[in-house]
Amino acid sequence: MPIQAQQRFFGVIQDADGYVNVRDTSGTVIGKLLDNHVFVDWDAQKSHKEWHSVEYGAETGITKTCPNGNTHTGEIHKSRIRYLADLPQLKKQPQSTDKCLVYANDTLTIKIIFQKFNPQKHAIVYDLEAGFVRSIDGCSDLTGIDDNIPHEEYASVTVKHPAGILEFPTAYITHLYEPSRNNVVVALGKGNSLFISTQNSDGAGGYYAVWTVENYLVKSLFVLHDF
Numbered sequence: 001m002p003i004q005a006q007q008r009f010f011g012v013i014q015d016a017d018g019y020v021n022v023r024d025t026s027g028t029v030i031g032k033l034l035d036n037h038v039f040v041d042w043d044a045q046k047s048h049k050e051w052h053s054v055e056y057g058a059e060t061g062i063t064k065t066c067p068n069g070n071t072h073t074g075e076i077h078k079s080r081i082r083y084l085a086d087l088p089q090l091k092k093q094p095q096s097t098d099k100c101l102v103y104a105n106d107t108l109t110i111k112i113i114f115q116k117f118n119p120q121k122h123a124i125v126y127d128l129e130a131g132f133v134r135s136i137d138g139c140s141d142l143t144g145i146d147d148n149i150p151h152e153e154y155a156s157v158t159v160k161h162p163a164g165i166l167e168f169p170t171a172y173i174t175h176l177y178e179p180s181r182n183n184v185v186v187a188l189g190k191g192n193s194l195f196i197s198t199q200n201s202d203g204a205g206g207y208y209a210v211w212t213v214e215n216y217l218v219k220s221l222f223v224l225h226d227f
Contacts, residue, residue, distance in 0.1 A: 009042070010039070011040075011041050011083045013034070013035065013076070013082070014081070014082040019032050019035070020077075022054065022072070022074035022076055023074055024074055025075065030074050031074055033054075036193045036212055037059050037220075038084075038195065038220065039056035040056070040222075041053075041054055043078075049078065050077060055071050056071060058070075059219075061221075063220070063221070064225070065223065084185070084210070085187075087189060087195070088187065089186065092184075098114075099114055100113045100114070101184055107161065107162055108159065110158070110196065111158045112156075113157070114155060115155035116151070117151055124149070143175055143200075143207050143223055144177035144178040144200050144206075145177045145178065151177075154173040154176060154179055156168065157196070157211070168211070168218050169218060176200065176207075178200050180200045183198055185197050185198075193214045193215070195211065195213075196211045196213070197211075206225070209221065209224075210224075
């Protein structure tokens with residue numbers, strides 16, 4: 001999927017009140033989305049619809065749509081949606097390499113560093129009968145692979161900003177395998193907020209990931225498994 005199309009179904013709200021009510025099909029309010037809370041708009045390509053079906057996770061922390069599906073669904077009016085593709089974007093810098101992507105403007109520099117997955121440095125449990133990988137370092141929720149040993153993983157993600165340098169906590173970059181160099185976009189939100197989105201895959205294990213950084217802290221990670 002092209003990068004702009006990838007971002008076309010990830011959105012945040014645009015509302016002067018700073019929030020939007022989420023409703024069920026009968027119009028009853030069942031939830032609320034606040035500024036910078038990333039969601040998936042499943043009706044993004046259906047311009048004729050007024051009310052769009054959205055899926056979202058917790059406002060903070062890590063949300064994955066699979067295997068446990070700890071997400072919520074509902075409807076919001078299309079006028080309250082602003083897609084990540086429509087936000088200002090940081091440009092990929094010429095010094096980017098196969099091992100390190102750099103995105104920057106006058107005040108921010110984002111570095112995404114990749115590394116080879118070294119099985120010797122991880123505790124890997126196999127299913128002895130089927131021969132596939134059951135868990136890595138105690139985690140069975142392995143994103144980006146199809147029951148095989150990963151080839152690559154994230155080494156680090158950092159944001160250099162006017163007040164210092166933010167290094168992403170390990171929990172927000174581990175167990176996300178086969179990262180892409182070609183499908184990464186950094187979008188700027190309201191205030192001191194930004195969104196890093198990517199589409200990663202080794203084939204059958206395809207997924208999308210969006211990190212939200214607010215006030216130079218990692219606020220959330222939303223992982224959407226391919227469909």
